[in-house]
Amino acid sequence: MLSFLKIVFLVACISWLPCAAQQVVVTKDPLQLADQYFAAGEYYTAANLYEQVLNPAANTRKSEAFPVYSQRSKGGYVLPKKISREAILYKQAESYRLAHYWLQADSTYKKCPDHIDALYWTAICERSLGLYEEAAANVRQYLDATNTNKQFVDAADQELATLAFIKKQLARPDTVLAHIRKLNVPDSYEKGTFAVTPLQGNQYLVSKTKTDSPLVKGYNPNNSHLFKATLENDSLTQVTQLKLSDAGPLTNQGAANSTANGNSIYFTQWQKLNGRVVSNIYVTKKVNGTWSAPQLVSSINTNGYSSKQPVCTPDGRYLYFSSDRPGGTGGFDIWYAPLKEDGSVGEPENAGRTINTEGDEQAPFYHPNSKTLVFSSNGRPGMGGYDLFSAQGNTITWSTPANMGYPVNSSRDDIYFYALEQNNLLGDALIGSDRGSGCCLETYRINKLPKHNQLTGVVLDTKNQKPIADAIVVLTTPGGKTTQATTDINGNYVFDSVDNSFNNRQLVVTKQNYRDTAAVIVIKKTDNNDLLTDHHINTDIFIEKKFVLKAENVVTVYFDFDMYNLKKEAVRKLDSVYNVLLEIPTATLQISGYTDGKGSNEYNAKLSDRRARACAEYFIQKGIAASRITFESFGACCPLEMELINGRDNPDGRSKNRRALINITKE
Template identity: 50%
Template sequence: MNALQSLPINNLTMKLHKVKNTALLVLAGCALATQAYSQADNSLALADKYFAAGDYFTAAGLYGQYLHPVKKQTSSDFPLNIKKRGGSGKGNYVNDLAIQFKQAESYRLANYWNEAAVLYKECFDKDPVTYPNALYWYAVCQRSLGNYAAAQESLDQFISGNPGTAYMQEAGKEKDRLTFISQQRSRPDSVLFHVQKLSINTGNETSVYAPMIAGNDQYLVTSTVKDSVALPGVNPYHNRLFQSTLVNGSLQNLSPVTIEGNDNSLNQGTASLSPDRNTIYFTQWKKENGGSVSSIYYATKKDNGWSQPVLMPSVNQEGSNSKQPFCTADGKYLFFASDRKGGSGQFDIWYAPLQADGQAEEPVNAGTVINTAGNEQAPFYHAASNTLVYASDNRPGMGGYDLFAARGKETNWQAPENMGHPINSSRDDIYYYASEKGSIYNDALIGSDRGSECCLSTYTVSKTAKRQLIAGIVRDCKDNAPLAGAEVVMKETSGKTYNSTTGADGSYVFELSGDINQRQFLLSKEKYAGKTAEMEVDGGKTGWLIDTIYNAPLCLEKKLVIKVENVVTVYFDFDKSLLRDRATQQLDSIYNVLVENPKATIQVSGYTDGLGSVEYNKILSDKRAKACADYLIAKGIDASRISFESFGACCPVEMEMINGRDNPDGRSMNRRALINIDKPAEE
C-alpha cells in the first residue's frame, strides 16, 4: 500500500459535508511519517498526489510547507513538518508564485475561503498577466465570506480587464449570483424568518448534520467521530449515525446507533426511518481509487439495535453512486440522490416505490423539472404540503448548494423555487427537515456551513406567518355609492366578534384568523336597514408581509326615517292585507318614533281601489288598517296609542280609468293605508 492509499479521506465528506477537522488530517498523515521523512525532497510531488486524491486541505499545508519551510524539525510525524526544500526543485512549477496559486486552489477546494482569498490576491497583485483568473477566484472567495461589495468590485475589474477569456462565462454566472444575493438580502419578508445555529452538547465543534425524526423529540443525526479502535493504515475518523434528543434548541445525549456487523472502514450517515420505525435506510460510503463510492442500505429493528445492513439492489446500480435516502411519511416511496445512468447530469433526484417488506422497486427519475445538468441532492418530501425540498448547485442561487422547493408528486412537479434568504446563504445549504404537523417551515432544520470555517452545522428555521387580512367595501344598494361610517361586525364560528367602521371610501379591514370561509358579517348604519351576510371570497392580493383576501362587495338599503309630523303611506297588493317587506320597514321606523316619543299617538286609515263591492272593500280596508296596528302592538306599542278607521274605496289619490281604459298603476296607489302621527304639544 502506497502513501496515498493509506489515507482514505472521504471526498464526499471533504467537499459536501466539509468535515475538515485538522486533527483528522494530522492523525491520518501519521501512517505516512517514515516515508515522508525519506522523501522530503519530493514534497511537491506528495502535495500534488494529495491534491489529485481530493485531500485539498493536506495538499494546501504541504504546498505552504514547501514555500515556508520550518527552520527546526518538530517532534510531529506529520508530513507537513518537512524541514527543508529537497533537491528535486520545483518540478513542473515555473516559480514559487505558481506553487502559491496551487495552494490557493487547494484552500478554495477545501472551503477555507479566508486563506484562499489572501493567496489569490497576492498572486494577482504580483503577476496579473500570468494569473488574471486569481482575481476571479478572489471575488468568489469574497462572496463566500459574505463580503459582497469587495466581491462585486473584484469581479467587475476581472470582467473589464479580461474580455473573451475562458472564465468570462463563469464570471457572468458569478455576477448573476451577486445580483441574486442582493435581491434576496433586500426581500422585505426576510424579517419573518428566524435562523439559529443548533447547539450541540458534545463539548466540541463536531459536525452534526442531516437530522431526521425518529419519534417524539428523538432524531437520527450524522456526525464525524474518531473510532475507538484505530486500525493501521485506516483513517480513524468516520461519519457515524447517532440518536439524539432535541430539547430547547439543543441536541443532547448523542448515542451511537447500534448496527450489527458494522464495518469500521465505512462511513454511515443520512438516515431515514419507515413510518412504523421498524426499517432504517441509510448511506454507507468509502474512499476508493481516489474517489468516493456510496450505496444505500437498509436494516430492520431488533431489540438491541438494528440488523446487519442489506444492500438495496434496485436502488444501487453497478458503477454508480446512490446516497441520501428519504422514506416518505406514508411509506410508499424512497427518494434518493444518484448519478446512475438515465439522469439529467451528475447527481439527480430519483424515487423508488417501496414494497411491504421494505425492498424498493425500479427507481424513477424525478424529471427535468427537478433535475439539471449539475448536482441535485438530499431530497426531503413534506407530505403535508406536497412539497419536495432538495439542494442544487446548478440553479440561480446565492452560491454553493441552495435549497429549493417544488410542489407536486412523483414526476408531476411545479417549477422549483429557491427558498431564499435567510434559509439559503452564500455558502452550502443542504439537508432539510420539517415536521409533518404544520407548514413546511414548522419545526424546520437545515444543514449549512455558514458562519463556520470547519463543518456543516445544523440550524433551526422558524417563520412567522404573514399577516392575513380580510378587506371589503360597503355601498348603497340603490346608487352604489360607498357608505362611510357603516358599522361592520365580523363574527367567527367560535362566536368571537371583531368590529370595524368603514372609511370615506366605504372600505373595512379585519385581521384574519382560522378558516377564511367561516365568517359572517353584520352591517348597520343610521338611516339604513341592517343586514347579515356570509363571507364570499372575491379575489385577493399577495404581498411580502401581508396577504389580503377580498370579500364580495356588500350593500345596505336606505330605510324610511319617519318624523312625528310625517304622514306615512303603506301600500298593499291587490285584494291583500298582508304587509310587504317595505311596509314592515316603514312600520319599524314608526315604532322607533313612538318609542322616542312616549306621548305620541297614531291613526291608521285603510283604503282600497274601486274594484269590488262597497261592502267587500269596507272589510278589506279594515283588514289593512288593522294589519298595521297589529304589527306595532306586537312590537310592544300600547293599543291605546293606536286608532284605525276603514274607508273602503273612498278618496282615491290616483285616477283608475283614463280615457275609458283601466289604469293599473293608479289603482295600485289607491290600495293603501295612511298613518298619521300626532305628538301633543309640550305642557
C-alpha cells in the same frame, strides 16, 4: 489536533456527504505526493503537503518521503526548475478552496498575481467570507482584464448576479421575523453535525464524523457514522453512535431518515473510489430492539451511479432521494419511489423539470402540513453554493420552486432541512449549513414568526353593483371575538392582523336602509408579494336595499275586488309619478301590492303580485328602465282598514285594502 481532524472532513462535513480517503501510493517526491492527494480529493491534506513543499525545514533531504499526516519534516526541499513557486501556490489555494477553507484560500490566491483566474477565485472566497463589496470589485476587475487566458468569464457574470441577489436578500424586511442559531452539539465545530431528522419522540438521527480504530495505514481514519441524540431546547445531547455493521475503513454511513413508526431506517452508505464518491441507499430494521444488518435497496440503486439522502413522507407512501442515475435532467436530481405495504420500495420516478435543473438537486424533504417539497440546489439563482428551495404540490405537479431566502440561506452551502410536521414550514426548522467558522456542515435552528395577514374585500349594492360606503362589517372568530371595520367610499373594508384560517368564518354586513347580510369568507386571491404581510382578498359581498315606504313620497292606487287591471283614477296617478321619473332621472320606484282578507293566502299572494306587476309594467311600457323599478307582493298583509266591524263585513274597508303603493325614491 484540529488541523489533523480537518484533513479528513473534506467530504464528510464540507461536501455534505462524508467519505473516506482513498489509499495513496507514497512517493519519494513530495510535490508528486501532494498532487496525488489532490487528485484523490483529500484537499486539506494536499494543502498541508504543498505548504511543506513551499516552506520546508532546512535539513530535509530531497529523497525523504513526506508522511501523510505529519508536520513539516526537518530537512530541506528544492522545487523542480520547471515549476514556479506561484504555480504551487495556486494549487495550494485550490486545495484550500475545495476544502472550503475560505480564509486560507483567499490569502493564498492573492499571492498569485500572475494567474488571472486567481482574481476570480479570490472574489468567490470573499463572497463566502461575507466580503461582498470586495468580491464585487474583484469580479469587475476580472471581467475588465484584457488577459485572454481567463477561464471563467461566464461564471464571473453569474457571480455578479449572485452578489446582487445577496444584497437584495440582506435587505429583506422580513428578516426581523426570524430567529436563527446554531445547535449546541459536542464536537460539532471539529466533526460537524448534519442531516438531523426525527427518530421517535425527541430522539433524532444525526450524521457526524468520528475517528475509527484500529487505524489502517494509508487510509483516512475519520469516517461519517450515524448517531442518535436527544433534542433539548437548542442542544443535541446524549449523542451515541447507532450500531450498524459496515464494510471496512472506506465505508461511511449517514444522511438517514426513519419511517414514521421508527422501525426502519433508510440511510446512505458510500465510499470514495479513485477520487469519486459512490453512494447507495440501504435499509436497516429494528428486530427485537436491535438494528438488523443493512440491506441494499436494490430498486433505487443503479450500478455505476450514486443514490443518496433518502427521506420518507410521514404518510408512509413515498421515499424521496437524490440520484445521478440515468433519466434525469443533469447532475443529481430529486427522485421518488412508492413505499409498499410489505416494506419494499417500488420503481423510482423523476420529480420532473419543474424541480430539477442541469445542476445538482439534493437532500429532499416533504412537509405535509404545507404540502411543500424543500430541497437544495446549485442550479438556480441564489446566494452562492447550494441554496434551499421550496415548491408546493405533490409527486406529479409542483409550483415553480422559490428560493427560501436569507436567513434560511447563506453565501455558502445550505443543504439539509427538516421541519416539524404540525408547524408552519419555518415555525420550527433545522438547517444544515457550513456558514459558520467550523470545519464542516453544522445544524442551525430557525424559528420564523408568521407573516401578518390582512383580509380585504368590497361591499356592493345587489341591484346596481355600486360600492356601498359606511357599511359596518363584523368579523367573528370561532372563540366569539368580534372585530369591526367600516367600508370606505369605494366600498372597501380591511381587517389587519387576522388569523389566516378562514374556513367557515362569516362576515356580517349592516347598513341603514339595507338588509343585514351574512356572508361566508371565500378567499378569491392572496397576494403574498409583501414580505411582512399576506393580503387575502375576499369575494365581493352584495347587500340588498330594504323595501322602505316613505309617506311623503307614496302614491296609492286601488283595485276592484279580485281584479288587477288599472282603473282610470289609477292611471292618472301613475302618469303623475311617470312625470316625476322624467324630471328626476335618478329617481327609482318601489312598488308593493296588497289584497283584502278574502281568499286563501296562496291566492292572495298571487293576486297582490299581479297588482304590483301591473303598475310596474305600465311604467316600463312608457319607457322607464326596468332597473329603476322593484316590486314586492304582500297578499292580505297589513290592512289599512278594518274589514269586520262588530262581526259584520265592512266593504269600504276592504276596498281601501285592495291597493298598490308606489314609493318614489329621489336619492
